[in-house]
Amino acid sequence: MCGIIGITKNKPDKIGHEIFDALTRLEYRGYDSVGMALISSDGISVLKDKGNINDVGHRLNFKEIMGSTAIGHSRWATHGPPNQINAHPHSSNNGKVVVIHNGIIENFMEIKSQLIRDGFTFISQTDTEVIPHYLSKLLDEGKTMYDAIVSLTQLIKGTYALVIASTTEPNRIYALKKDNPLVIGITDNEMYCASDIPAFLPFTRDVVILRDNELAILEPGKFQIKLIPSGKEIKRKPHEISWTAEAAQKGGFPHFMLKEIHSQPEVMKTQLKTQDDVFSKFVQHINQSNKVVLVAAGTAHYASLVAYHTIPEFSGKIVVPCIASEWETVSHIIDSNSVVIAVSQSGETLDTIKAIKDAKKKGAKILSVVNVTGSTLTTISDEVIYIHSGPEIGVAATKTFTSTALAIWRIAKELAISNGKLSEDELEEFTQAIERMPEAVKYMVAHSEAKSRDLAKWFATKKSAFYLGRGAGHIIALEGALKMKEISYVHAEAYPGGESKHGPIALVEDDYPVVFAIPNDNTRVKMMGSVQEMSARGAITIGVIEEGDEEMKEVLSHYFEVPRGFSRFCSTIPYSIPMQLMAYYTSCAKDYDPDKPRNLAKSVTVE
Ligand code: F6R
DSSP, X not given: OOEEXXXXXXXXXXXXXXXXXXXXHTGGGOOSEEEEEEEETTEEEEEEEESOHHHHHHHXXXXXXXXXXXXXXXXXXXXXXXXXXXXXXXXXXXXXEEEEEEEEETTHHHHHHHHHHTTOOOOSSOSTTHHHHHHHHHHHXXXXXXXXXXHHXXXXXXXEEEEEEETTSTTOEEEEEEBSOOEEEEOSXXXXXXXXXXXXXXXXXXXXXXXTTEEEEEETTEEEEEETTTOOEEOOOOEEOOSOTGGGSOTTSSSHHHHHHHTHHHHHHHHHTSOHHHHHHHHHHXXXXXXXXXXXXXXXXXXXXXXXXXXXXXXXXXXXXXXXXXXXXXXXXXXXXXXXXXXXXXXXOHHHHHHHHHHHHTTOEEEEEESSTTOHHHHTOSEEEEOOOOOOOSSSOSHHHHHHHHHHHHHHHHHHHHTTOSOHHHHHHHHHHHHTHHHHHHHHHHHHHHHHHHHHHHHTTOSEEEEEESTHHHHHHHHHHHHHXXXXXXEEEEEEGXXXXXXXXXXXXXXXXXXXXXXXXXXXHHHHHHHHHHHHTXXXXXXXEETTOHHHHHHOSEEEEEOTTOSSSSTTTGGGHHHHHHHHHHHHHTTOOTTSOTTOOSSOOOO
């Protein structure tokens, strides 16, 4: 949510063009309005409006703007509707200070009231606007910008990635972080700050990731980081990013989502390079704990259910799955013998971070499974497993779901070994399922695409659908339904197969879509019953089944076949591929943009 970019250069350049391009590369974060400010000693000029980057940027001629220091923002509205006035940047009344912000200032109302009493005029309905006014007030009282920012941090409560500039120091950008992401990009003549690395990747691979309560002071070619409020200087070496800007582009596919679906075999291969001992560290903590609590949101929550499905069997531990925004309910059972496993692609989902902070206070061990290196979650965890999926630009998670699931299956395997829970044959089957995953996913993408495209034409005419599965199949159904609803706006609901008789079946009528995930595991026979119940009521049944399951083929209206060897172990991964493709092609058939579903943001950094 909210994309931030700040650039300062040693000489005037086409800075508006760079801001435009950087904001375009941050589009995946989700936004409703766009703006930029050019800073010079003569003043600050702000251009902003509601709409997408292409429209607003062209209408307001971003690309024509020349200068050496500028900041840009894509806003995802929280306080005040998306409109020109509420769009960022926000300036002080005297026009000397300008600010962009990602996050929420919780106590802005009381600060605003005081500033109004002090004579400041507010233009927007945003929480952010208190910041430029407050800073300009302190600057007028003779404080330096640094001291003013320290005072600001003592006044405001909430979450923020803040980028601040002023006419008094026109070649300086101040970048401050608490709970929301900010990264710095370094070159000899320029300095960048942004919400995410792709924003400046065409210009530099040398990156420093800011941590909470750090203030970066950027000038062309140099930067300083101070811990706030102590002022202690932080020396942090830049690290080099290995992935290319090209990796963050579409690479010949019509949408990022399709590119990301197709990239899964490669992602799986990268994941498999992670050594087993990384997973064993999680295993030690799990074995020493009295219980395991899983915390995550959305797709990450569904991926975390692989742990719910496996850890009890392979360790005998109680596992409690928790949706991050419902943390309060389970918070009471956390103690110093608990292990909390947080799962998050971005590592920035605020509900997940808040849950982890609470668990940490109670002494729990925090283990996380994350994609984005150096994200907030990784800085507060005791152990981290990176899923190494590369940047995921499509808002709907695909490759990060399968890659996270694989990481958790690998934890499960190490757990089974450590506790002697599997026979040699079973262990061999498990190892094979993991090792063959890149090839299996490649096969599934290649063999599901044409059928998914065909079925999508029919799916696009439907208003609602059921997704059913039991055990691991239920996880696949949950994720399949989420993909369908979020990008094609078909009301898709997932249920455990057995539960469908307790209400949902009332909705089934002729031509009603029901999608099944049916690995050849101990749920198969009961799932056969579910298919028949639905068919008997006129449903069109689409199953993802094991290759050669002739009985299933006879009862289903349509089917996708998954190679053998993935039923007992790792089914969540190959069985999900047709679900991703059906959702993708249904969205295309309805002429929607699958990369940018309405109302959704890639990273949910508000509660
Ligand atoms: C769905 C999707 C979201 C995210 C959720 C958590 O396709 O992408 O449901 O999974 O917002 O995000 P992370 O994994 O970044 O914590």
